[in-house]
Amino acid sequence: MKKLSYELTYPGATVDQVAQMLGDPAFRQEVFDAQHVLRSKINVFPQGDGKVVEMEQVQATKGVPGFARKLVGDETTIVTTETWSSATDADLAIAIPGKPGKMQGTIRVAQVGADVVETVDLAITVSVPLVGGKIEGLLVDLMTAGLKKENETGRKWLAG
DSSP: OEEEEEEEEETTOOHHHHHHHHTOHHHHHHHHHHTTOSEEEEEEEEETTEEEEEEEEEEEOTTSOHHHHHHHOSEEEEEEEEEESSSSEEEEEEEOTTSSEEEEEEEEEEEETTEEEEEEEEEEEEOOTTTHHHHHHHHHHHHHHHHHHHHHHHHHHHHO
């Protein structure tokens, strides 16, 4: 298992602005477009005091090392579920259907001075003998790149 902790900072924003952005399907689609996702589905619905954000994306595996591409093929589907209990706290589950791995963690949004910091913590597990650790490391790198792109997109979104 590998762990990933990543902070996305939104300068001059409020928690309410970031929470609204994270619950907006148009923002999520803009992030997918920036990440060159081939196809996607996004659903957001209220639940209790929070919301559930369900996203399915299909990405090309171009650039993925050969040992991993043998497992995932030319395209891979990623299903993400964010279960927000409030505007600031979510449980995060990421699955790759039909593949031997999972990612689970949390998202926290907090006001830090004049900025908002969104912290994503993930545990990444791939159950494949011999190469599981390598694939976990690859997923850490891919998730980090995706979160960087989401942060860039979010800063532009909030700036108008």
